[in-house]
Amino acid sequence: MRRELFFDHALLPSGWARDVRITVADGTIAAVTEGALHSGADRVSGIAVPGLPNLHCHAFQRGMAGLAERRGPTTDSFWTWREVMYHFLQHLSPDDVEAIAAFAYLEMLEAGFTTVGEFHYLHHDVDGRPYANPGEMAERIAAASAQSRIGLTLLPSFYAYGGFGGAAPAPGQRRFINDPERFLDLVRRARVTVARLPQGRVGIAPHSLRAVTPATLRTICQATPEGPIHIHAAEQLREVEDCVAALGRRPVEWLLENAALDERWCVIHATHTTPAEIAALAASRAVVGLCPLTEASLGDGIFDGAAYLAARGRFGIGTDSNIQIDAAAELRQLEYGQRLARRARNVMAVDEGESTGRRLYATALAAGAQALQRPIGALAVGSRADVVLLDDHHPDLASRHGDQWLDAWIFVAGRSAVKTVLAGGDSVVEAGRHTMRATIAARYRAVIAKLAIA
Numbered sequence: 001m002r003r004e005l006f007f008d009h010a011l012l013p014s015g016w017a018r019d020v021r022i023t024v025a026d027g028t029i030a031a032v033t034e035g036a037l038h039s040g041a042d043r044v045s046g047i048a049v050p051g052l053p054n055l056h057c058h059a060f061q062r063g064m065a066g067l068a069e070r071r072g073p074t075t076d077s078f079w080t081w082r083e084v085m086y087h088f089l090q091h092l093s094p095d096d097v098e099a100i101a102a103f104a105y106l107e108m109l110e111a112g113f114t115t116v117g118e119f120h121y122l123h124h125d126v127d128g129r130p131y132a133n134p135g136e137m138a139e140r141i142a143a144a145s146a147q148s149r150i151g152l153t154l155l156p157s158f159y160a161y162g163g164f165g166g167a168a169p170a171p172g173q174r175r176f177i178n179d180p181e182r183f184l185d186l187v188r189r190a191r192v193t194v195a196r197l198p199q200g201r202v203g204i205a206p207h208s209l210r211a212v213t214p215a216t217l218r219t220i221c222q223a224t225p226e227g228p229i230h231i232h233a234a235e236q237l238r239e240v241e242d243c244v245a246a247l248g249r250r251p252v253e254w255l256l257e258n259a260a261l262d263e264r265w266c267v268i269h270a271t272h273t274t275p276a277e278i279a280a281l282a283a284s285r286a287v288v289g290l291c292p293l294t295e296a297s298l299g300d301g302i303f304d305g306a307a308y309l310a311a312r313g314r315f316g317i318g319t320d321s322n323i324q325i326d327a328a329a330e331l332r333q334l335e336y337g338q339r340l341a342r343r344a345r346n347v348m349a350v351d352e353g354e355s356t357g358r359r360l361y362a363t364a365l366a367a368g369a370q371a372l373q374r375p376i377g378a379l380a381v382g383s384r385a386d387v388v389l390l391d392d393h394h395p396d397l398a399s400r401h402g403d404q405w406l407d408a409w410i411f412v413a414g415r416s417a418v419k420t421v422l423a424g425g426d427s428v429v430e431a432g433r434h435t436m437r438a439t440i441a442a443r444y445r446a447v448i449a450k451l452a453i454a
Helices: 059-064 078-089 094-111 136-148 180-194 214-223 237-247 251-258 275-284 292-297 305-310 327-342 356-372 403-417 437-453
Strands: 002-012 015-025 028-033 047-050 052-057 113-120 151-158 229-233 265-269 287-290 314-317 387-390 418-423 426-430
Touching: 002 387, 052 094, 052 265, 052 287, 052 314, 052 356, 059 078, 059 094, 059 113, 059 437, 094 113, 094 136, 094 327, 094 418, 094 426, 094 437, 113 136, 113 356, 136 151, 136 180, 151 180, 180 214, 229 251, 237 251, 251 265, 251 275, 275 305, 287 356, 292 327, 305 314, 305 327, 314 327, 314 356, 327 356, 327 403, 356 403, 387 403, 403 418
Parallel strands: 002 047, 052 113, 113 151, 229 265, 265 287, 287 314
Antiparallel strands: 002 015, 015 028, 047 387, 387 418, 418 426
């Protein structure tokens, strides 16, 4: 299918342009013309920017947002939050997971994300036994992607142990656990499923160094020579301490020395890293996946983004626990965290006079495309026609131009500035609302009501 689109203003790889005509063929950009004539094309009003990749998501956690905000008898932390999460997932059926994921993906599209990397570790039934179809849960994630129209890179997560040194899993982890053979079978099934989606991709996600051993990590990486590899690392100080005790190295340090990090890898969080690790991580050309809202929610700490960017490091952003789904808010929190840590302003801008919003957005676009291994992140020939239209009549964007539009969206207006979203050249969000919102939200509400009773 072929479609001609016309935008008054668009952010192209060369910069801001006016009167841009984009030809879309089968969901992919076939031609881009600046200073074009409008005649014969569908005019899409607003300020066109490439859709942002969300490189780290646990979709099912959208259903528990707000349920972990009561203080416990001791100091709350990531580890106490994790117990709330384990309790919540014990009630989820495949139907529930599909409904929650579809709603989370709908919200992502409404907020400016057009592609998601689903770090998928909820594989089995509530008693830990595989479903009759071992790929059941992966198929539900793919179905949610198809219904919402968000692009998908599915990252089945390999989770074999409950802690460093091959510790036995806790009861709350039984829905995650696989051995290498069963996990690789799951990956094969996922590839068949995702092949039905537009430009869908499959990678692997060894959960963390505490959930695998060096031997099992090596086995699954050698068995999957293509596709992205994502892993949680150094999110919590206790994790760093336990890793040193078990492996003699800090998590990022160990990965750098033993896992041959390169462009395929995305290291999620990397919160607690030394200057030497930051420099080496940047040199590896791997992506760091930052999830600023979740990292703030869990009290993880603040990654030294300024030092990493100065070392030419690559970072993308993700929504992780999905407590708030908002592309602009993630980027804003990233910058504000750096400001608080350094007691300075515009920390993530590199050059004098540079727009902080533009630097954040451009970096997250390029690194997100790399981490998800999809043709996305630019309004250019060969890229997926995923376009976010900002409302040029929004009070916070009025009388602005160029990079000021990005600054106003990220630091002021947030998701309220997102007017229209195109996925593969087709409108999926109009006037700020997903075209399937009524149906998807009704199913989500029914699931949440049922879970409240359970």
